[in-house]
Amino acid sequence: MPGTMTQKIEPRTGVAFTLSKGDRLSVIDIQGGQVADLLAFNRNDVREVICAGRTFDYLSRIYLTTGDPLYSNRSNILLKIVADDVGRHDFLLSPCSSEMFRILYGHARPHHGCFGNLANALAPYKIEPDNLPVAFNCFMNVPVDGNTGCFKVEPPLSKAGDQIVFEASTDLIVGLTACSAPLSNGGSFKPICYQIAKAI
């Protein structure tokens, strides 16, 4: 496709970049079984950011797929999912972090996780770590038991080359990772690829 170039996010790292209204972002699970945490902020006012609590409310659903919008904390649509090969992603859980690796995994010298990768990548845009919300975790597979509310983090359902495609509804700053949590990724860390197709 003209104007697109595949970028690679190495295992356990993250990046940030801008999108303009109408641009399409493809997040590609190049090897399969790998999660990518995605955050999006309004480029004109970074206090506006994707919000799971608003999105769930407006959709009456916690799982998102093709056709679904991602709403902001101000109830505006920031992104829409325009294609999805997988149909199972997570919008419940915060990005993995050093504290999470200590608490859930017992790591004494924990990796800084997607949270650290996102915080570092978004710092040049003057986005503070405390203002990173729950990410949209592409390909993350978190089945919930509706009776007890208990959930498990299972390996992603994505196969090599599967992708999810977002369209920017406004000008955005996006943070994107190749997730660092063993449980989320079937026990091995793999890269994530992405492509940006400019609107014009």
Added chain:
Amino acid sequence: MPGTMTQKIEPRTGVAFTLSKGDRLSVIDIQGGQVADLLAFNRNDVREVICAGRTFDYLSRIYLTTGDPLYSNRSNILLKIVADDVGRHDFLLSPCSSEMFRILYGHARPHHGCFGNLANALAPYKIEPDNLPVAFNCFMNVPVDGNTGCFKVEPPLSKAGDQIVFEASTDLIVGLTACSAPLSNGGSFKPICYQIAKAI
């Protein structure tokens, strides 16, 4: 109990107050069938706030009850639930707001909702509206279908006089409402009462 006094939150309003470490807050559904949205911020640094995404992750569960902690965005415990007559609350959905009443209810001149009530009550503590996260919605009844991820907002299971009791794990600023959304409260707006039992 010495040192306690029952306070009343009128229908569709909200308040804010401080708690010190060890204080206990009882949220009482005085008439039954009424939701109360609760927010808690670290009193020494209001950038630290309760966080559904971290709490879910550490509990592996989306429904909370007696014994469960509420974690912050920095992975510290801000509150613990020490008693609970009801056993069904919500931590998925953002506070109702004017935008929500427009989008979900089609109201042309919408009420400002729990979001407006919390924003107004927390403004004196220099807490910005954009920094209000998903609230812990006491008594809110949101059963989730684990297969589809679809949920419904059902009337609360709380009967008149039922309560949930929280203990502050650190010094806090708390926002608390009598929820303004018809669907969340079985179609009628009722008051919420609360009591604070000081630690010493």
